[in-house]
Structures are given as structure tokens and as C-alpha cells.
Amino acid sequence: MQERRRTPRRRSYIGATIVFNNRCSTIDCLIRDISDDGARLIFSDTVNAPEQFDLVINKMGETRRAQMAWRQADQAGVTFLRQSATDWAKLGHARRLGEVEAERTALRIRVAELLGRE
Known part of the structure; x- marks a missing residue:
């Protein structure tokens, strides 16, 4: 073949x-x-x-x-x-945005836990 x-x-x-x-x-x-x-x-x-x-x-x-x-x-x-450099930048930004959103969600949960304990 x-x-x-x-x-x-x-x-x-x-x-x-x-x-x-x-x-x-x-x-x-x-x-x-x-x-x-x-x-x-x-x-x-x-x-x-x-x-x-x-x-x-x-x-x-x-x-x-x-x-x-x-x-x-x-x-x-x-x-x-x-892919062009612009496309790679968009993918990098999208990935980082997802990471930041996950961090924000985790922080909100942690703050709610801390406020619930007081």
C-alpha cells in the first residue's frame, strides 16, 4: 500500500x-x-x-x-x-477565560462557605 x-x-x-x-x-x-x-x-x-x-x-x-x-x-x-497568529491568540484567550471563570466559581463557593460558618 x-x-x-x-x-x-x-x-x-x-x-x-x-x-x-x-x-x-x-x-x-x-x-x-x-x-x-x-x-x-x-x-x-x-x-x-x-x-x-x-x-x-x-x-x-x-x-x-x-x-x-x-x-x-x-x-x-x-x-x-x-491557523494565523490571531486565531492562536483567540484560542489562548478562550482557554484563559475558562480558567478564570472556574477560579471565580471556586472562590464564590468558598466565600459562601466562610460566610455560612460565622
Whole structure:
């Protein structure tokens, strides 16, 4: 079988999350093969992911914009899209905003606990 990829793929076993719908919807998946240009994703069940989405790879500390290249029942191949510096900044800001909102929620809970004890 002839290899059609531009960059070599590496076998992997990395958990990831597909994020879409303005970061309101997520689908967990497993990256089984990855290269600089794309990846093969495995799902625990048949999923209906959108054509384009963000792939959050926590172990690698990355978020990559991806587009579906092919799909089967419980797996899919994706191509990573090139992003501009502005797009990367937006992702960084969105991630930091989520962290700040989580911190704020934790602080509100802690303040409520402290006020309840007095």
C-alpha cells in the first residue's frame, strides 16, 4: 500500500476532546495516529462531529483546528488546518477565560462557605 501522507505519522494513545458550538459542546476521543498534518481519532461509540472543530490535546498542551477528512462508525481521520497568529491568540484567550471563570466559581463557593460558618 502506498503512503499518501506528506508527513510521517506516529502511533499514539493520547486522550483528546473535540470542542465545537462556541466551546459549548464536546466529544471525548482517543488519538491513535498523529502527524504534523493530521490524526486518526477513535470514539467509544458512533458520533456525529461537525466538519470543522477544535481538537484539544491536554497532554501536549495544544489546541489544533481540524477538519474531517474521512469517517467510519467509531473512528475518523482529520486534517489539521493552518491557523494565523490571531486565531492562536483567540484560542489562548478562550482557554484563559475558562480558567478564570472556574477560579471565580471556586472562590464564590468558598466565600459562601466562610460566610455560612460565622
